[in-house]
Amino acid sequence: MQPPLYQLKAEFFRTLGHPVRIRVLELLQDGPMPVRDLLADIGVEPSNLSQQLSHLRRAGIVVSRREGPTVRYALAGPDVADLMRAARRILAVLLADREGVLQQLRRADAVGEPR
Known part of the structure; x- marks a missing residue:
């Protein structure tokens, strides 16, 4: 059985409920960015950024694409x-x-x- 829509909305907003995730989404409004640029702009540890990007990607809010050694993220x-x-x-x-x-x-x- 599918959860009620209000429950799905609450989960969606919980996904957004982290300052690093919000900052990533703000930065990506200007277009896709490589992880190195996100790191430079946000100023968190690489492991923290990786964790937050993974959260957003699993939720379908951002997408990633590998271009050689570079991974670029974009809004979904x-x-x-x-x-x-x-x-x-x-x-x-x-x-x-x-x-x-x-x-x-x-x-x-x-x-x-x-x-």
Whole structure:
């Protein structure tokens, strides 16, 4: 029996729930990259990057292709880039709201208003 769609979605988002994986997806939005360039941009140990790339590849979010001694990674499709852009827009709104609340608190503190 197939798991419910909401469960599959939760698993998908858990797969994305690691900072290195998110950074890889951000970098790959500009096109395929060799592992050496990902390493240079992300600045983690090779074994850590390899583990995170493997996770993304098993989930079908990225694909890899060997070109001689070089392995290049790419997003599995344009929807992944769309998802990353949507996440950026959502975060921009959420963080803007938080900044607004912080500014209100600072103004209240400046004039001595009770909280």
